[in-house]
Amino acid sequence: MAPIAGSALSFAKPVKATNTNLLSFAGGRKGNAFLRMQPMPMRFAVCCSAKKETVEKVCDIVKKQLALPEGTEVSGASKFSDLGADSLDTVEIVMGLEEEFHISVEESSAQSIATVEDAAALIDKLVAAESPKSQC
Template sequence: MAAFTTTAAGSAVAFARPAKAINVSSVSFAGLMKNNVAFTLQPVTQRFAVLRAAKKETVEKVCDIVKKQLVLPEGTDVTGASKFTDLGADSLDTVEIVMGLEEAFKISVDESSAQSIATVEDAAELIDKIVSNAK
């Protein structure tokens, strides 16, 4: 058990970390000073992301389609993490990329899903999801 000691205006307060976790909503320290010190602990939401990587073949095919649609110079590096906007695509280019993906993969992407595509990986994941749901 770890102990921590804090002194304020000559008074000492000792804390001990319990062996079990406890849920504390607020902690107050009252000293011999005019002002009291108060700390409020607020719960922090845990953020977990489920990473679902697209198939390597899908990402590579999407990269090729994006290069072709945006007429990128030979040697331009396009990876799963590449953002369409970083590659110079505007909203019309993104629509054309989605149309090219629909044609190449023989799928249909609804408008709300199309708006969530920002990277090559986003597009590849969506394609894999649509293809696996179609089976």
């Protein structure tokens, strides 16, 4: 592909834009368009992964609530849906977690729980919020 007149960029192969938030087109000379890359604002998220003990307790509760056969592998990455849980099962799991950890999970937070790790991270967050001296 030949470079566009007046541009500093040329590509040997056609380029597919995968993130259009980074691209803008500005008219240069009459009839020519220039492609200009714009920097995307940096966003940093600080999050703590769940404590190992919390993940293990959640795994045990999930196995018990779903009555999973002995030897069924449940880890932090396990999705409740992959373990055969439906929406009612998920509600029962959340209720079991609330009872075990002495916490209260809001409905909006409960709906965002899809994996054991999600549940454990939320539990750690809620427990830390109740006791301001503990940190993750």
